[in-house]
Amino acid sequence: MDVLMAALGELFSFDCLLFMVLGVFIGIIFGAIPGMSGNLGVTVFLPFTFAMDTVPALILLCGIFYGSNFGGSISAILINTPGTNGACATLLDGYPMAKKGHPLKALDMSLVASTFGGLVSALTLLFFSPQISKVALSFGAPEYFALAVFGLSIIASVSGKSIMKGLVSGSLGMLLATVGIDKISGINRFTFGNIKMYNGIQMIAVLLGVYAVNQMISRVNGTEGGGQASSLVGTDRKSDRLTWKEAVSTVPTMAKSSIIGSVIGAIPGAGSAIAAYISYNEAKRCAKPGEKFGEGELKGIAAPESGNNGATASCLIPLLTLGIPGDAVAATLMGAFTMHGLVVGPKLFQTSGDLVYAIMIGSIVAQIVMYFQGRYLMPVFVKITHIPQQLLTALLMIICCAGAFAIANSVFEVYIMLIFGVVAYFMNKFGFPPVPIVLGMVLGPIAESNLRNALTLSDGSWMIFVQRPICLTFIILTVVLVVLLKRTSKKNAL
Amino acid sequence: MMKKNLKAGMMAAVLAITLAACGGNQEKSAENVKAEATETKAEDAAETDAEAYVPEGTFNIRVFAAAGGVADMVTRITAQSLQDSYGITPVINNLTGANGAIAAADMDGYDPSINELSLVSMSLFTMSPLMNPDLNVSMDNYEFVGSLIRDEFVLLVSKDSGIKSWEDLVEYGKNNKIIYASNAPGGGTHVVQCGLFGDAGLNAEALTSDGSNKDILAVMSGDAICTSATVTLAKSYVESGDLIPIGIFSDNVYTGYEGYEVPTVPSFGYDITIPSYNFLITRAGVDAAEVKGFYDAIEACRETETFKEAAEAAGYVPDHTDGETLRAEIEKYAADSKEIFDKYYQ
Numbered sequence: 001m002d003v004l005m006a007a008l009g010e011l012f013s014f015d016c017l018l019f020m021v022l023g024v025f026i027g028i029i030f031g032a033i034p035g036m037s038g039n040l041g042v043t044v045f046l047p048f049t050f051a052m053d054t055v056p057a058l059i060l061l062c063g064i065f066y067g068s069n070f071g072g073s074i075s076a077i078l079i080n081t082p083g084t085n086g087a088c089a090t091l092l093d094g095y096p097m098a099k100k101g102h103p104l105k106a107l108d109m110s111l112v113a114s115t116f117g118g119l120v121s122a123l124t125l126l127f128f129s130p131q132i133s134k135v136a137l138s139f140g141a142p143e144y145f146a147l148a149v150f151g152l153s154i155i156a157s158v159s160g161k162s163i164m165k166g167l168v169s170g171s172l173g174m175l176l177a178t179v180g181i182d183k184i185s186g187i188n189r190f191t192f193g194n195i196k197m198y199n200g201i202q203m204i205a206v207l208l209g210v211y212a213v214n215q216m217i218s219r220v221n222g223t224e225g226g227g228q229a230s231s232l233v234g235t236d237r238k239s240d241r242l243t244w245k246e247a248v249s250t251v252p253t254m255a256k257s258s259i260i261g262s263v264i265g266a267i268p269g270a271g272s273a274i275a276a277y278i279s280y281n282e283a284k285r286c287a288k289p290g291e292k293f294g295e296g297e298l299k300g301i302a303a304p305e306s307g308n309n310g311a312t313a314s315c316l317i318p319l320l321t322l323g324i325p326g327d328a329v330a331a332t333l334m335g336a337f338t339m340h341g342l343v344v345g346p347k348l349f350q351t352s353g354d355l356v357y358a359i360m361i362g363s364i365v366a367q368i369v370m371y372f373q374g375r376y377l378m379p380v381f382v383k384i385t386h387i388p389q390q391l392l393t394a395l396l397m398i399i400c401c402a403g404a405f406a407i408a409n410s411v412f413e414v415y416i417m418l419i420f421g422v423v424a425y426f427m428n429k430f431g432f433p434p435v436p437i438v439l440g441m442v443l444g445p446i447a448e449s450n451l452r453n454a455l456t457l458s459d460g461s462w463m464i465f466v467q468r469p470i471c472l473t474f475i476i477l478t479v480v481l482v483v484l485l486k487r488t489s490k491k492n493a494l
Numbered sequence: 495m496m497k498k499n500l501k502a503g504m505m506a507a508v509l510a511i512t513l514a515a516c517g518g519n520q521e522k523s524a525e526n527v528k529a530e531a532t533e534t535k536a537e538d539a540a541e542t543d544a545e546a547y548v549p550e551g552t553f554n555i556r557v558f559a560a561a562g563g564v565a566d567m568v569t570r571i572t573a574q575s576l577q578d579s580y581g582i583t584p585v586i587n588n589l590t591g592a593n594g595a596i597a598a599a600d601m602d603g604y605d606p607s608i609n610e611l612s613l614v615s616m617s618l619f620t621m622s623p624l625m626n627p628d629l630n631v632s633m634d635n636y637e638f639v640g641s642l643i644r645d646e647f648v649l650l651v652s653k654d655s656g657i658k659s660w661e662d663l664v665e666y667g668k669n670n671k672i673i674y675a676s677n678a679p680g681g682g683t684h685v686v687q688c689g690l691f692g693d694a695g696l697n698a699e700a701l702t703s704d705g706s707n708k709d710i711l712a713v714m715s716g717d718a719i720c721t722s723a724t725v726t727l728a729k730s731y732v733e734s735g736d737l738i739p740i741g742i743f744s745d746n747v748y749t750g751y752e753g754y755e756v757p758t759v760p761s762f763g764y765d766i767t768i769p770s771y772n773f774l775i776t777r778a779g780v781d782a783a784e785v786k787g788f789y790d791a792i793e794a795c796r797e798t799e800t801f802k803e804a805a806e807a808a809g810y811v812p813d814h815t816d817g818e819t820l821r822a823e824i825e826k827y828a829a830d831s832k833e834i835f836d837k838y839y840q
Contacts, residue, residue: 042562043561043562043588046561047570047574050570050574050804136711137711137714137715139715140717141717181678182678183678183704184679185678186678186679186680186681186684187625188626193628195592195595195596195629196596198591198592198595198596198626199590199591199592199596268707268708268711269708318711322707322711322714323707323710324707324708324710325705325707328560331562331563331705332560332561332562333562334562335561335562335563335564335567336562338808338809339567339807340807341806341807341808341809343729343730343809344730345731345734346730346731346736347730347733348730408589408590409587409588409589410589449702453701453702456673456699456701457673457717459671
């Protein structure tokens, strides 16, 4: 109780609340700009926190992290370019809804779902950290492989008309992910003697190419519908807001997705993109008649947004309890914790319990702050749709180039982005969907390295995948999912 | 409409190309500026040969590790301290990958100057050239400024494994394959464990990951029987009782963990003492007095109260190995690594 009171005392100071508001705002902006991820935001602001007190500093950085995850959906919905990896699944229904003239409604849904997911995640962090960290501990190479295969099966549901073409796109993504130093053998693959390729092909650069540049080429070419961004604006602003009834109808979807996100977020290395896709897929699988996923369905926004925000605070669970960063942002946050004298790991709660609880409770408050900020910022963001198409295309190109450059402070990533923009344009022309490329790039390396590690564990026996309960569960889920999807698509065809 | 769209496209393309070209131009202009600066400096040096070197101007420090990591943090603490003490402007640029090869390659694009530095990992000169023959990295191309971090590797097992000593692990290895967690082949934790188990004649295989934290997780979950990590990283896990240190890859017994006197790996009969080293380099051709002077300035900064406070908060213990000693040590470890590479990596 004393620890809790001390934590509340630390948290509810003017400094802390001010930096929380600031952090969330910065995060939303960084997330909304394609290529400028939350990790970049945390990295940029990390040095500024050196002179600050521990709790306000960490609250600021965590605020950036939380805000950026919601921010990623803004560009996904308004300009069909995900600001972050986690927002890739949001554009599947977010952009079509905006195109139908309901950008504000789509953003409202995203904000409500993000807040919902974020709150569930933060509460999970506060109340279930020890239990969830045990789940993380039971995740070995075979479980990661099974999770990746489960994730890859989503290709079947986001491939549009042709699953075969989806598989080709997915394979391309997996192939791209093999470039660089192989984590198992240490040998270079497909680097062609180019030192810049040693790090592999950066996913954000590909993402910017596949979505943003591809779209710009299409607009210039006149193949991307008429080209006026202002066509996105709803005629009646009142009808373009999320109603209470609509929000309530998505609560079961948000609840399920938030739980999926919270669990996946707590598994080191899984990340918010996987959470978003699995949540989207689950919502699509449970779709009621008349719900048209991929054409601007509200649940198609609610699910990925609750999923990816569900993975935010919970990714701090393995960091705080085991000292294992869940993803790239958590790794940067780990540095920030250390810089402020908090040694993350098994002894953290013993040595700095009050500070850790302050951050955990702060994570809950930050979600509420995010909701109110989002609510007031939305009309400002939606003004992007008033920008004339020609100007928007040029502006986007600059922002994307800057974003690609910022990935590794290198022009190389800008070239990668441009190349994949052209590749995606032609793929699009021939009906190859872009989403599986992203899935392949996210899940391919997880599947590959963990398959090889799992076979090392089992001395080459494939039985390891059915002998471990979590692994077997994922395999059964994958089979059930594929069969159900096949049945649904057959039904729809009739 | 089509015309307008085309115009917008052309405009965007021109902007993109201009922006992309900016990087090159920047480098070029920076090169020119540096060339002029070097010329001026050479003239000045001739005039004030006897004067001690004082850091001044902007220092571009490339860091091989990601922002937020230990190496990055330590560089930032040091840079901040230099800024406070000498008024210099340090610019930290995280150019990750290949143990610093990408950072070093970027530095090679500039004329030799003490203001152009890179923080690299020892592997850049020990294992990386062996693993990637096309890397073309040589110690001769660089001046070694001095070390920022040196940390020994410790061999760890889980508390639940039933193993409490090296002898127990050997016994276990007689009937089982030893699965050890490490980073990819060529990385520090892989090299030391691969060498140790190879020399000990044990049947062992690596479960690889991209970070020592994940290796520790693999041991704690029971997937791997042992791992190695730096002494600093392992500290909280050892002190919480989750992991047991059974050997240190060093010539000296380690007593830094409460309740443990960690025996050395050489005491098991295997001379594997390769540590983890992160140090500053600059291009060959930089005046030796400037190189030494810069490291002296770092050492002086380390005595300031602000540095000590920041280092203590971050749990950072500075390493004081100067450039000359460092070069000799890296040469030794490069030879040791090559021996392991020739025996077990071919």
